[in-house]
Amino acid sequence: MxxxxxxxxxxxxxxxxxxxxxxxxxxxxxxxxxxxxxxxxxxxxxxxxxxxxxxxxxxxxxxxxxxxxxxxxxxxxxxxxxDAPQGKKGERRGIFCRASxxxxxxxxxxxxxxxxxxxxxxxxxxxxxxxxxxxxxxxxxxxxxxxxxxxxxxxxxxxxxxxxxxxxxxxxxxNIPFESDEAIGDQCEDCRLCLDVCPTGALIQGGQLNAQRCIAFLTQTKGDLPDEFRTHLGNRIYGCDTCQTVCPKNKRKHNLIHEELFPDPEIAKPLLKPLLTISNKDFKQQFGHISGAWRGKKPLQRNAIYALAHFKEEEAIPLLEEVMTTDERPVIKGAAAWAIGKINGEQSKAILQRALIDEQDAYVIEEIHKGLLFTQ
Known part of the structure; x- marks a missing residue:
């Protein structure tokens, strides 16, 4: 042929x-x-x-x-x-990036x-x-x-x-010698909106990204999240779309084409508090079919905690205290301690001071102290 x-x-x-x-x-x-x-x-x-x-x-x-x-x-x-669900006080929601x-x-x-x-x-x-x-x-x-x-x-x-x-x-x-198509020339011209609005300055210059500062990457890490990035997460629990949503070339590009790629609103914008204590079985059942679950529940739980701090969600403090005192993972315990302080509710200082009495993990103790600084 x-x-x-x-x-x-x-x-x-x-x-x-x-x-x-x-x-x-x-x-x-x-x-x-x-x-x-x-x-x-x-x-x-x-x-x-x-x-x-x-x-x-x-x-x-x-x-x-x-x-x-x-x-x-x-x-x-x-x-x-x-029909995206709207978060409200007591029922705050996180967000997965559109690619997930x-x-x-x-x-x-x-x-x-x-x-x-x-x-x-x-x-x-x-x-x-x-x-x-x-x-x-x-x-x-x-x-x-x-x-x-x-x-x-x-x-x-x-x-x-x-x-x-x-x-x-x-x-x-x-190994079939197909004929090559022509490349499309750059059409960004002098626009630099994406560079100007990147929350962490991850876009160094046009076409160059420092992945170590990119929120899309940071939300997927499993360890401690450096302090300078925590407040930049907002309510993102996986990925970041900022450099896409501001792009003029994406205006009115809704792409509602393939049904299997349509979002389930309750999955794409999940309630934050239930994520903190979700079991492995329930996590796999609810989120296992999306790409944002590939790193497991731990990064998403950490990010959900920071999102609650972003919202100053005082109603979440009892749950955060429970996580801080009963969860066995230092990163999650530490995130909860930091968030309790960041929210800075009436009981935050007393809760963190009590936690210091029994806590043995050096990392968690450091995060408790960071949380206490917010309550001064």
């Missing part, structure tokens, strides 16, 4: 199975990306979640023998929640990639294919940019003309 004919058939089939955009590029090395990644590594800007071997991230031929091209795909996800509103995007993308692989193999039984989503070696964004899916915005997200930056990305390396 003629490659161009096959390529068009692949495009048509991709749209029929719920892929919103597809592009093709060569399997040539990503030379500019290699330079950028080395710089990020030297500056300590990486998150640690990515593939450590820069060569694997930038040379597709190392990942698939005789690789000649890469198929990039994008699936749009919603940016608008219908529906079913886990790894599942959604892998299902589509599997169908696409099957389709290609039916047409070309000898084809070699290797697909990956997010956790693969290649940079989804670099592949998508070169394949014409969108351009790399100053917020480091791929921005598509059709769906804004609210798209999931994935790719498939193949």
């Amino acid at each position: 003629n490659v161009l004919t096959l390529q068009q058939q692949v495009r048509d089939y991709a749209i029929s199975i719920g892929i919103d955009k597809i592009g093709f590029t060569s399997a040539a090395p990503f030379i500019d990306l290699k330079r950028l990644l080395k710089q990020q590594q030297e500056l300590g800007y990486q998150s640690g979640f990515e593939e450590a071997d820069i060569t694997k991230r930038t040379e597709p031929t190392l990942l698939l023998e005789q690789a000649q091209s890469i198929i990039a795909i994008a699936v749009a996800y919603p940016s608008k929640m219908v 509103w529906g079913i886990d995007y790894h599942t959604a993308m892998r299902e589509r990639l599997a169908l696409l692989e099957q389709f290609i193999l039916e047409k070309v039984p000898t084809a070699k294919l290797r697909s990956m989503v997010d956790t693969g070696e290649l940079s989804d964004r670099a592949v998508a940019e070169r394949a014409g899916i969108g351009w790399s915005g100053k917020n480091t997200n791929i921005i598509t003309p059709e769906f804004g930056s609210y798209v999931y990305l994935a790719e498939m390396i193949t």
Whole structure:
């Protein structure tokens, strides 16, 4: 079969199975990306979640023998929640970022990639294919940019003309020599809204991110959250959308297209207090199907505690005291102590002073003292 004919058939089939955009590029090395990644590594800007071997991230031929091209795909996800519940005193709510509103995007993308692989193999039984989503070696964004899916915005997200930056990305390396699509030129121009509003200054300059300061990364860490970032969390319990919500290119991009990606409002904006004592079983049952659950409940519980402090939720102090005195995890106990002080209710000082009498963990004791400083 003629490659161009096959390529068009692949495009048509991709749209029929719920892929919103597809592009093709060569399997040539990503030379500019290699330079950028080395710089990020030297500056300590990486998150640690990515593939450590820069060569694997930038040379597709190392990942698939005789690789000649890469198929990039994008699936749009919603940016608008219908009938979103409103938090109120006594019933404060947290928020998951939009990328975690529906079913886990790894599942959604892998299902589509599997169908696409099957389709290609039916047409070309000898084809070699290797697909990956997010956790693969290649940079989804670099592949998508070169394949014409969108351009790399100053917020480091791929921005598509059709769906804004609210798209999931994935790719498939193949030995089929598909014709490359043209890249889309930068359309951010002199806009720098995302840089100006980043809560923690994680966006160093257009297209460069210090992941160690990014709230989206920080909400996923399992350990202690440095003091300087705690008040910046707001009510975010997983991820951060600030650099996307302010982007002019995302205006009126609601993307209510795929039902499996629609948010369950009670999951996407959960009540905070029940999260603090949720069992592992209930957590898995309620949140296990979303990508925001991948690190387990501990980071989300810590973030929920800081969110209660953000709201100055005095009604939560008895529950926070219970967590501080009965939970066995120092990070959670310490977060509760800090939050009790930050809320600074009538009983906060006495509660923290009592806790000091029996507490043995040095970290928790330090957090109690931090909490007491708020009550002076």
